[in-house]
Amino acid sequence: MATSWGSLLQDEQQLEELARQAVDRALAEGVLLRTTQEPSSSDVVNYAPFTLFPSLVPSALLEQAYAVQMDFNLLVDAVSQNPAFLEQTLSSTIKMDNFTARLFDIYKQVLEEGIAQTVFLGLNRSDYMFQCSADGSPALKQIEINTISASFGGLASRTPAVHQHVLNVLSKTKEAAKILSNNPSKGLALGIAKAWELYGSANAQVLLIAQEKERNIFDQRAIENELLAKNIHLIRRRFEDVSEKGSLDQDQRLFMDGQEIAVVYFRDGYMPSQYSTQNWKARLLLERSCAVKCPDIATQLAGTKKVQQELSRAGVLEMLLPGQPEAVARLRATFAGLYSLDMGEEGDQAITEALAAPSRFVLKPQREGGGNNLYGEEMVQALEQLKDHEERASYILMEKIEPEPFENCLLRPGSPVRVVQCISELGIFGVYVRQGKTLVMNKHVGHLLRTKAIEHADGGVAAGVAVLDNPYPV
Ligand code: ADP
Ligand code: MG
Numbered sequence: 188m189a190t191s192w193g194s195l196l197q198d199e200q201q202l203e204e205l206a207r208q209a210v211d212r213a214l215a216e217g218v219l220l221r222t223t224q225e226p227s228s229s230d231v232v233n234y235a236p237f238t239l240f241p242s243l244v245p246s247a248l249l250e251q252a253y254a255v256q257m258d259f260n261l262l263v264d265a266v267s268q269n270p271a272f273l274e275q276t277l278s279s280t281i282k283m284d285n286f287t288a289r290l291f292d293i294y295k296q297v298l299e300e301g302i303a304q305t306v307f308l309g310l311n312r313s314d315y316m317f318q319c320s321a322d323g324s325p326a327l328k329q330i331e332i333n334t335i336s337a338s339f340g341g342l343a344s345r346t347p348a349v350h351q352h353v354l355n356v357l358s359k360t361k362e363a364a365k366i367l368s369n370n371p372s373k374g375l376a377l378g379i380a381k382a383w384e385l386y387g388s389a390n391a392q393v394l395l396i397a398q399e400k401e402r403n404i405f406d407q408r409a410i411e412n413e414l415l416a417k418n419i420h421l422i423r424r425r426f427e428d429v430s431e432k433g434s435l436d437q438d439q440r441l442f443m444d445g446q447e448i449a450v451v452y453f454r455d456g457y458m459p460s461q462y463s464t465q466n467w468k469a470r471l472l473l474e475r476s477c478a479v480k481c482p483d484i485a486t487q488l489a490g491t492k493k494v495q496q497e498l499s500r501a502g503v504l505e506m507l508l509p510g511q512p513e514a515v516a517r518l519r520a521t522f523a524g525l526y527s528l529d530m531g532e533e534g535d536q537a538i539t540e541a542l543a544a545p546s547r548f549v550l551k552p553q554r555e556g557g558g559n560n561l562y563g564e565e566m567v568q569a570l571e572q573l574k575d576h577e578e579r580a581s582y583i584l585m586e587k588i589e590p591e592p593f594e595n596c597l598l599r600p601g602s603p604v605r606v607v608q609c610i611s612e613l614g615i616f617g618v619y620v621r622q623g624k625t626l627v628m629n630k631h632v633g634h635l636l637r638t639k640a641i642e643h644a645d646g647g648v649a650a651g652v653a654v655l656d657n658p659y660p661v
Pocket of ligand 2: 314331556557647
C-alpha cells in the first residue's frame with residue numbers, strides 16, 4: 188500500500204511541529220500509559236506510543252474483518268463447549284507444555300465437578316495482517332485470536348481524535364472526516380453489563396483480576412467508567428487477594444471481601460510468570476464458582492495457538508459449525524498456513540519445509556503477550572534442536588505473513604521523530620454472551636490498528652514494539 192502522506196513525510200521541521208501538537212492532543216484525550224519506572228502509580232504518566240499519521244487500510248479488508256468477527260465469536264464459543272475436541276487437540280501439547288497442562292488440569296477438574304457457571308461472556312480480539320499476494324493485492328490473514336485480556340479497546344477509543352487533530356492542523360478536513368469513529372470499550376462494557384444482568388443479582392459486582400504492576404490502567408478504566416455509567420460497580424483485585432479473601436458459598440456463588448461477584452474479568456493470568464502456587468489456587472476457586480468468568484478456562488484454552496492450528500485442518504470448521512457453510516467459508520478465507528509439529532510424518536514434513544525456506548515461517552510456542560515467537564536463524568536453530576524430540580509438540584509452525592511496508596512516524600516518549608518503514612496489524616473486538624445453550628449477544632464492537640517498524644518481527648504495544656494507530660480507509 189502506497190502512502191498518501193508522502194510529501195508531508197519529507198519536511199522534517201513540519202513533522203516535529205506536528206508531532207508536538209499530536210502528543211499534546213494525545214495527552215489531553217487520555218491516550219496514556221503509566222511509566223516503566225512507576226507501573227503501579229498514576230502520579231506520573233506519559234502518552235501511549237502512536238503513529239503521527241493514520242495508516243492506509245483497504246476498506247474492503249476492514250469490512251471483511253468486521254464481517255467475519257461474529258463467525259469467530261461463534262467458533263470460539265463452539266470450541267469452548269466441545270470437551271472432546273479440546274482434549275484431543277491439546278493432548279500432545281499438554282504432555283510437553285507445563286502452562287497449558289496446568290490450565291487443562293483446572294478445566295478437567297471443573298468438568299468433573301460439573302460446570303456451575305450458566306452465563307458465558309466472550310470478549311475477544313481477532314488480529315490480522317495484510318498479506319501481499321503475488322499480484323500485489325493485499326489479503327486479510329489472521330495472526331491469532333485473543334480470548335483473554337484482549338487489550339487496548341479503551342485507548343483505541345481515544346486515538347481517532349488525535350489523528351483527526353493532526354489532519355485538521357494540516358487543513359486536511361476532508362481526510363480528517365474519513366477517520367472512523369471507534370469505541371470498543373463501550374461495546375466491551377455492554378457485554379459485561381449483559382452478563383451481569385443475566386447473572387441476576389442486583390447487588391453483585393464485577394471483579395477485575397488486575398496485575399500489581401499495570402501500565403495500561405487507563406485502558407482498563409475506560410471499560411470501568413462505561414460500567415459505572417450503567418450503575419455497575421467494578422472492584423480491582425489481584426489473584427493474591429482472591430486467595431486470601433475469596434470464597435464460595437454452598438451454591439458456588441463467589442464472594443470477595445464478603446461482596447457477591449457476578450462477573451470475573453481477567454486482565455491477568457495469561458502467562459506462566461503470572462501464576463504462583465497461590466495464584467493457581469485462586470484461579471481454580473474462580474473457575475469452580477458460578478460467577479461469569481471472562482473468559483472461563485475452556486475459552487482461554489480455545490484461544491491457544493495449538494487450537495488455532497487444528498481449526499485450519501480440513502473438516503474441522505465444518506464439524507464445529509455444522510450447517511453454516513457461509514460462516515465456514517468466511518473464516519477459512521482468513522486462515523494462513525498452519526502446521527502441526529506433533530511427532531510423525533506431517534510434523535516431519537513441516538520441519539523440512541521450514542528449514543528449507545526459513546523466511547517463510549514463524550515458530551510459535553503456546554504463549555501470549557508478545558515476544559515469544561521465533562523467526563529466521565533463531566527458528567532454524569530451535570527446529571534443529573527440537574526436531575527429534577517430543578518437545579516440538581509444544582510449538583506450532585505458521586506461514587509468515589509479509590505485508591507491503593509503508594512510511595509513517597512512530598511517536599514514543601523520549602524518541603526523536605523519524606520516518607520509518609512500517610507494517611500494521613488490525614484487530615477487531617468481538618463480544619458474545621450465552622445463557623445456557625442460547626446465544627443472547629453476538630457483536631463486533633470496534634477495532635484496533637497497531638503499527639510497528641519492519642525491523643521488529645514480534646511484539647505488541649505493551650512489549651514496546653508496536654504503537655497505536657488508526658486505519659485510514661482507502
Ligand atoms: P502473542 O500471543 O504473543 O501476541 P502473536 O501470534 O500475536 O502472539 O504474535 C506476536 C506478533 O508476532 C504479532 O503481533 C505479529 O507482529 C508477529 N507475528 C505473529 N505471527 C505472524 C505471522 N504468521 N506472520 C508475520 N508476523 C507474525
Ligand atoms: Mg498477538
